[in-house]
Amino acid sequence: MTVLSLPVGQCATRLGGPEDSPGVLLPALDPPTCFIPLGAVKVSAGFPSPAADYEEDRLDINDYLVRSPISTFFFPVQGDSMEGAEIFDGDILVVDKAVAPRHGHIVVAFVNGERLVKRLHNRHGQVALIAENPAYPPLVIQDGAELVVWGVVVGKFKRFAV
Amino acid sequence: MSTFALVDVNNFYASCEKVFDPALASKPVVVLSNNDGCVVARSAEAKAMGVPMGVPWFKIRATFERAGGVAMSSNYALYADMSNRVMTLLGNMAPGQEIYSIDESFLDLTGLPNPVAIGRKIRHEVLRHTGLVVCVGIGPSKTLAKLANHVAKKAVHDRSGVCDLGAMTQADLEGLLRHIDVGEVWGVGRRHTESLARYGIRTAWDLRQADPETLRRRFSVVMERTVRELRGTSCLQLEEVVPAKQQIISSRSFGAPVRRMGDLQEAVSLYVSRAAVKLRRQASLATVVQVFIMTNRFKSEVPQYSGALAVPLTEPTDDTLRLLRAARYGLQRIYRPGFEYVKAGVSVFGLVSSTGWQPGLFEAPGRAVERGRRIALMAAMDQVNAKWGRGTLGPGVVGLQESRVWSMKRGKMSLRYTTQWDELPLVLAK
Numbered sequence: 057m058t059v060l061s062l063p064v065g066q067c068a069t070r071l072g073g074p075e076d077s078p079g080v081l082l083p084a085l086d087p088p089t090c091f092i093p094l095g096a097v098k099v100s101a102g103f104p105s106p107a108a109d110y111e112e113d114r115l116d117i118n119d120y121l122v123r124s125p126i127s128t129f130f131f132p133v134q135g136d137s138m139e140g141a142e143i144f145d146g147d148i149l150v151v152d153k154a155v156a157p158r159h160g161h162i163v164v165a166f167v168n169g170e171r172l173v174k175r176l177h178n179r180h181g182q183v184a185l186i187a188e189n190p191a192y193p194p195l196v197i198q199d200g201a202e203l204v205v206w207g208v209v210v211g212k213f214k215r216f217a218v
Numbered sequence: 219m220s221t222f223a224l225v226d227v228n229n230f231y232a233s234c235e236k237v238f239d240p241a242l243a244s245k246p247v248v249v250l251s252n253n254d255g256c257v258v259a260r261s262a263e264a265k266a267m268g269v270p271m272g273v274p275w276f277k278i279r280a281t282f283e284r285a286g287g288v289a290m291s292s293n294y295a296l297y298a299d300m301s302n303r304v305m306t307l308l309g310n311m312a313p314g315q316e317i318y319s320i321d322e323s324f325l326d327l328t329g330l331p332n333p334v335a336i337g338r339k340i341r342h343e344v345l346r347h348t349g350l351v352v353c354v355g356i357g358p359s360k361t362l363a364k365l366a367n368h369v370a371k372k373a374v375h376d377r378s379g380v381c382d383l384g385a386m387t388q389a390d391l392e393g394l395l396r397h398i399d400v401g402e403v404w405g406v407g408r409r410h411t412e413s414l415a416r417y418g419i420r421t422a423w424d425l426r427q428a429d430p431e432t433l434r435r436r437f438s439v440v441m442e443r444t445v446r447e448l449r450g451t452s453c454l455q456l457e458e459v460v461p462a463k464q465q466i467i468s469s470r471s472f473g474a475p476v477r478r479m480g481d482l483q484e485a486v487s488l489y490v491s492r493a494a495v496k497l498r499r500q501a502s503l504a505t506v507v508q509v510f511i512m513t514n515r516f517k518s519e520v521p522q523y524s525g526a527l528a529v530p531l532t533e534p535t536d537d538t539l540r541l542l543r544a545a546r547y548g549l550q551r552i553y554r555p556g557f558e559y560v561k562a563g564v565s566v567f568g569l570v571s572s573t574g575w576q577p578g579l580f581e582a583p584g585r586a587v588e589r590g591r592r593i594a595l596m597a598a599m600d601q602v603n604a605k606w607g608r609g610t611l612g613p614g615v616v617g618l619q620e621s622r623v624w625s626m627k628r629g630k631m632s633l634r635y636t637t638q639w640d641e642l643p644l645v646l647a648k
Binding site for chain 2: 124126127129130131132133134135136137138139143145148149153154164166167169170171172173187192204206
């Protein structure tokens with residue numbers, strides 16, 4: 057059984073600005089939540105979630121995928137260059153802008169006016185963006201060229217038509 | 219001794235566009251008002267080109283586009299979401315917060331050590347989380363914090379984006395404020411700059427040195443307070459709870475001129491619906507609905523007419539349908555055929571709190587039951603529209619989105635990158 061609960065009418069702030077500006081409906085910061093009741097699943101005792109205010113502990117996909125709602129953005133994928141990293145055409149990536157990019161991270165980067173998803177290579181002073189598909193050569197960042205890493209991919213999700 | 223900070227996002231709307239669109243990276247970008255009329259935001263590159271704020275788009279279009287500039291229609295869904303992210307982050311970084319506008323927030327840093335370091339941390343964190351650059355002004359009063367923010371943004375003192383007027387020596391402060399026009403001081407309107415000049419007050423420093431008592435007699439208690447705030451005495455506290463508006467206006471210019479009563483009726487009905495949603499959101503009831511329509515004042519070659527009528531209601535209400543009836547009655551009274559209307563609008567005022575309102579002693583039996591039903595209907599409508607998007611469910615007279623001849627022109631609207639599943643920014647795996 058799945059319960060879909062939607063927060064309705066949460067408009068936290070009234071924005072100032074010119075009287076003439078359109079009424080802005082502010083999206084709730086805590087997005088719709090999908091609860092899956094825990095049946096007979098055994099859970100090891102750890103920290104109780106501060107969000108758990110219910111008789112029964114429930115799992116929230118947002119808690120699992122989104123660490124920091126303020127800095128998390130979603131990007132759908134187009135193309136097959138990252139299939140080796142299990143990122144497929146049509147997947148939606150969860151990208152955290154606040155994570156500092158390191159060698160080995162899968163990143164979203166702005167290169168020559170395009171948004172790309174690649175694995176970041178940064179070793180011995182050599183910086184490159186690497187595809188996870190032999191059909192695509194690595195993109196080596198030349199000395200002096202600037203690479204803008206937009207954010208770090210921290211997860212992905214997909215919904216199937218049923 | 220208080221410490222306030224005023225944090226604002228540099229070129230907010232233009233910066234939001236740049237965060238998501240790599241093609242805009244180093245290009246001059248302007249954001250246009252509704253109907254792509256005037257420039258309401260400019261990127262740093264556009265400012266450097268000398269594009270003035272508020273300039274009509276048609277005047278600069280040719281030169282701007284030749285120089286590689288890009289104009290975007292305003293995308294308020296995106297700006298509101300980015301604003302929320304920034305405001306939430308700022309709220310988490312200070313004990314007190316007053317959200318002042320979509321891109322500005324006062325923070326209370328009273329008692330915290332090293333406010334400049336906090337300012338730098340704020341800049342770093344906002345950039346890291348959202349990709350937006352903010353400037354931080356710090357001072358012992360809100361007026362000084364706002365002035366410090368101006369100094370930080372103009373980079374007159376240094377280029378760090380943080381300025382603390384409270385940490386300056388008297389001599390440094392004087393050197394700085396002598397170069398700031400008195401009109402830049404928060405609360406000094408353009409109206410006042412001329413009259414202040416008559417008393418020899420031309421810079422922020424002049425105002426600071428003026429006698430507060432004299433200014434109260436010649437101007438107002440507000441001006442006196444401004445002087446005291448400039449001297450470092452905090453007279454204005456953070457307003458953490460924003461007072462409810464006393465008037466709500468909903469109006470737009472049309473994408474194309476409108477002649478027919480039917481089209482005006484649709485537009486006015488839509489504006490009423492929006493005003494009513496705002497009323498319910500701030501828990502107010504309106505006692506007067508005013509409706510207005512106007513032709514294009516700037517086209518002297520066409521016949522000119524503008525009409526307005528305020529319609530009082532029998533009892534205060536936030537009910538869309540009752541407000542609609544009043545507004546349509548008003549529209550019928552002011553409509554004149556044979557004119558090209560370019561703007562219409564609705565304002566509701568005489569607002570009272572919906573929680574404190576008492577019905578009349580002699581109202582008809584059954585009226586309360588009907589009112590209860592209406593409240594439930596309006597709540598349901600608001601919920602449907604919150605869940606499935608504005609305009610999903612509404613009064614029939616508002617008409618269907620597609621058929622509106624008067625709908626806004628939005629030439630180059632970016633995607634709602636953060637609030638719509640089907641408009642998320644694509645990333646290429648190539």
